[in-house]
Ligand SMILES: Nc1ncnc2c1ncn2[C@@H]1O[C@H](COP(=O)(O)OP(=O)(O)O)[C@@H](O)[C@H]1O
Ligand SMILES: Cc1ncc(C[n+]2csc(CCOP(=O)(O)OP(=O)(O)O)c2C)c(N)n1
């Protein structure tokens with residue numbers, strides 16, 4: 199149920215959001231939202247911020263795409279936990295120059311929420327110098343999947359085909375028009391929520407979404423689990439024309455990487471049921487000298503160390 203909001207331009211904007219979202223908005227207008235967690239499940243919470251000139255540029259994407267993409271990136275963390283979304287909370291910092299785009303941003307947020315089958319239960323609005331969208335996602339899972347459960351002998355998988363977002367980003371940075379499919383992967387990513395729950399239901403031991411780049415995100419899994427991950431370069435699933443290195447470096451993919459005991463996950467059944475490829479890309483091994491290692495086999499010879507790409511690091515720039 200919505201509550202009546204008081205007068206003022208800020209609340210007019212919230213009213214416009216709620217009108218635009220229709221049934222996607224729920225419980226907005228009180229000091230806080232109240233949600234039920236299904237009995238026997240755990241609450242799963244994550245937040246992500248999307249900032250102009252860091253996560254997008256104004257000329258590259260429409261306001262609607264910016265809203266959808268920020269929301270999808272946040273929902274993707276629920277997918278990676280094997281959680282189903284219960285609702286999201288959206289905080290916007292909106293400079294003057296973006297005021298006319300507010301409703302388009304809201305439309306995009308609504309697109310992602312509709313696609314995920316969830317709702318918007320609250321938020322916040324502020325003026326400020328740089329557009330930023332902070333999306334907090336609330337979800338539930340009977341047994342959330344951490345990054346830390348991978349064990350030696352597990353199989354390593356990744357969903358989808360990698361490389362599109364990096365190629366789109368490079369084209370945009372050069373002022374060129376990206377290939378249409380690459381652009382869609384960058385501008386309109388999809389959170390793999392059904393896929394995450396399917397995998398969680400098969401007993402995956404560790405899972406992560408690919409936001410920083412597969413190589414970097416696998417390092418997080420290896421470190422959290424205290425294992426080494428061996429990746430077969432030839433198996434890394436990529437969009438046609440993308441190099442293995444670029445597929446490993448491409449961030450903001452929002453695909454899922456997971457580890458599973460041998461035989462637990464049937465990749466063909468996954469693809470049949472969900473319409474997205476699931477590729478076995480490697481194996482979990484006992485940690486070597488340093489845990490957190492990812493080793494890439496790039497040819498037939500065993501254990502060849504290849505210079506794996508670093509992931510996106512906000513504070514290294
Ligand atoms: N400002 C912060 N305060 C507390 N925890 C944080 C902060 N920033 C990041 N984290 C935590 O650090 C971990 C890694 O963050 P991040 O790389 O952003 O994860 P993800 O790729 O899943 O969004 C997460 O557990 C996140 O909650
Ligand atoms: C203008 C611009 N420059 C660079 C990028 C590429 N980029 C920005 S953030 C990022 C990594 C993912 O973002 P982050 O905030 O670390 O997401 P999280 O891991 O918290 O989900 C990448 C690849 C971009 N999308 N837009």
Ligand SMILES: [Mg+2]
Nearest residue numbers: 245246247275
């Ligand atoms: Mg984050």
